[in-house]
Amino acid sequence: MKIAVFPGSFDPITLGHVDIVQRALPLFDQIIIAVGSNATKKYMFEKEQRINWIAETFKKEEKVVVDSYQGLTIEYCERKNAQFILRGLRNPSDFEFEKAIAQTNRKLKKDLETIFLLTASGLSSISSSIVRDVMRNNGDYTQFVPSAVRI
Numbered sequence: 291m292k293i294a295v296f297p298g299s300f301d302p303i304t305l306g307h308v309d310i311v312q313r314a315l316p317l318f319d320q321i322i323i324a325v326g327s328n329a330t331k332k333y334m335f336e337k338e339q340r341i342n343w344i345a346e347t348f349k350k351e352e353k354v355v356v357d358s359y360q361g362l363t364i365e366y367c368e369r370k371n372a373q374f375i376l377r378g379l380r381n382p383s384d385f386e387f388e389k390a391i392a393q394t395n396r397k398l399k400k401d402l403e404t405i406f407l408l409t410a411s412g413l414s415s416i417s418s419s420i421v422r423d424v425m426r427n428n429g430d431y432t433q434f435v436p437s438a439v440r441i
């Protein structure tokens with residue numbers, strides 16, 4: 291069974307995240323969307339809220355599981371018997387950042403492969419941080435997020 295963990299903050303989930311998951315579905319038997327909790331990060335939305343939005347978005351997709359975790363992503367993958375980490379790439383700065391993380395993870399656990407999917411054109415400018423800004427300022431955020439996400 292090919293299991294991938296898609297780790298992230300999902301604060302909130304956006305159409306960019308949804309696109310990465312949908313395109314990864316044919317590649318894996320199961321995708322665990324794992325909401326990470328980083329003690330040093332401040333989130334706009336509670337973990338339960340972020341999880342609920344993801345679960346609602348993928349409720350009809352049997353291959354998708356939603357979970358949360360703390361600590362190292364590689365240890366979480368080990369617990370879940372996942373052989374792959376799934377990440378999305380939008381631009382050169384994502385690439386540099388992701389490269390360093392993936393290479394470090396691979397040193398820590400050499401049989402864990404990180405699989406990158408390029409963002410779909412048109413979705414590369416969507417980020418959770420910009421969506422949060424639009425939300426805070428009462429702009430129309432609905433075009434950037436799945437319909438489950440409403441505040």
Ligand code: ADP
Binds near residue numbers: 297304305310
């Ligand atoms: P993190 O805090 O781990 O960066 P995010 O929720 O911001 O968590 O992102 C999780 C993953 O989704 C990352 O691999 C990120 O590059 C990817 N991602 C975010 N937005 C998009 C997008 N618009 N298109 C493709 N991938 C994206």
